Amino acid sequence: MTHIPGRFEPPPRRLMGPGPSPVHRRVLEAMARPVIGHMDPETLRMLDEIQVMLRDAFRTSNELTFPVSGTGTAGMECALMNTLEPGETAVIAVSGAFAERMVEIARRCGADVEIVGDRWAEPVPTAEIAAALDRRPETKIVGVVHAETSTGMLQPLDEIGALCREREALFVVDAVASLGGIPLEVDGWGIDVCYSGSQKCLSAPPGLAPITFSAEAAAVRANRVQPPRSFYLDALFISKYLGSERRYHHTAPVSMLYALHEALRVVLEEGMEARWRRHAEIGSELLAALVDRGFQAVPPEGYRLPQVVCVRLPDSLAEPDARRRLLGEYGIEVAGGLGELAGKVWRIGLMGESCDREHVKALLDAVDDLLAA
Ligand SMILES: *Cc1c(COP(=O)(O)O)cnc(C)c1O
Numbered sequence: 001m002t003h004i005p006g007r008f009e010p011p012p013r014r015l016m017g018p019g020p021s022p023v024h025r026r027v028l029e030a031m032a033r034p035v036i037g038h039m040d041p042e043t044l045r046m047l048d049e050i051q052v053m054l055r056d057a058f059r060t061s062n063e064l065t066f067p068v069s070g071t072g073t074a075g076m077e078c079a080l081m082n083t084l085e086p087g088e089t090a091v092i093a094v095s096g097a098f099a100e101r102m103v104e105i106a107r108r109c110g111a112d113v114e115i116v117g118d119r120w121a122e123p124v125p126t127a128e129i130a131a132a133l134d135r136r137p138e139t140k141i142v143g144v145v146h147a148e149t150s151t152g153m154l155q156p157l158d159e160i161g162a163l164c165r166e167r168e169a170l171f172v173v174d175a176v177a178s179l180g181g182i183p184l185e186v187d188g189w190g191i192d193v194c195y196s197g198s199q200k201c202l203s204a205p206p207g208l209a210p211i212t213f214s215a216e217a218a219a220v221r222a223n224r225v226q227p228p229r230s231f232y233l234d235a236l237f238i239s240k241y242l243g244s245e246r247r248y249h250h251t252a253p254v255s256m257l258y259a260l261h262e263a264l265r266v267v268l269e270e271g272m273e274a275r276w277r278r279h280a281e282i283g284s285e286l287l288a289a290l291v292d293r294g295f296q297a298v299p300p301e302g303y304r305l306p307q308v309v310c311v312r313l314p315d316s317l318a319e320p321d322a323r324r325r326l327l328g329e330y331g332i333e334v335a336g337g338l339g340e341l342a343g344k345v346w347r348i349g350l351m352g353e354s355c356d357r358e359h360v361k362a363l364l365d366a367v368d369d370l371l372a373a
Helices: 025-031 041-057 072-085 099-110 127-135 161-165 214-221 236-244 254-270 272-292 321-330 356-370
Strands: 066-071 091-095 112-117 140-143 170-174 194-195 209-214 307-313 345-349
Touching: 025 066, 041 066, 041 209, 041 254, 066 072, 066 236, 066 254, 072 099, 072 140, 072 209, 072 214, 072 356, 091 099, 091 127, 091 345, 099 112, 099 140, 099 170, 112 127, 127 161, 140 161, 170 214, 209 214, 209 254, 214 236, 214 272, 254 272, 272 307, 272 356, 307 356, 321 356
Parallel strands: 091 112, 091 140, 140 170, 170 194
Antiparallel strands: 066 209, 194 209, 307 345
16 A cells, blocks of 8 residues: 655745745735636736736836746746757856856757856956957847856846847846846846746745746747747747737646735835845845855955855855754755855855845854854
């Protein structure tokens, strides 16, 4: 006879890693509501409201704005699969692991990738992107990660959009860890495709990737020679479900849509500017307190994310032991380093619902205990 395990109860945790972030009670309650059909007029009305709220959060008037069914990486695939055809050129600015993932996916789309920068935790200067576009004037897209979670680094975007427009390349931005945490202006900065994730600064569970396409980017998909290799992530087909045709494409994950709808209400009730201010304040307070305790910031000054504080550990704290104790004894989750930073750093998330003084104090108290031991 099959052994049936007991009911799964998640332990109490303070989620202070680079995602998932803690989920607001209102969002958890929304997810527990009865499931209705994906073609139900009420589901479609809710989806329309999500689209309106996403446009507000992204600061865009783009018609084609929706939550991709899947996590942030599905957003990345949706952005690249729809805009790149085999043999086309993609220029990608690399400062960490998520930009490297962009390179990998662009290559799987059959693109010829020109990597710029390629120095972890260092922002890529606009001049280097311009030089790459001089070498590769046929470039179809320029891909940039706004908040590079692997290194805690902020990549400034405001000049790159104008450059892309001038060179007739689409500007594709990974805002998985930035939407709802730090300033992001899709229309103001000339971004053509921008995708995010539900479980970072929006503080919903993982499972949806908000995305927006400019009219130019939507036209690139519509006018492709070959349809994208992915059926599931085809933005043109999805647009026919979202638009007046209401044509079935795949079953929308309704409970996740309830969650995103409520999470966006929470975000917009606070207001984007207030939210950006909260993250900036709390993030710099945490960093200052950690520096006092012997930690060192990884990215250069002026390019540090408040919502993902990436710090080198003092010699008195050993990885991964200290991090294991933090989780096991204090119930606090932070993340270690990826790639070349493995074993050397912590990545501490202050995203959405974890970005407050109570979380900062709990972490610092635990760190003080570990340092005293
Ligand atoms: C988390 C993250 C991703 C990947 O998102 P998943 O939800 O893990 O698929 C991509 N880019 C950045 C910058 C991220 O922080």
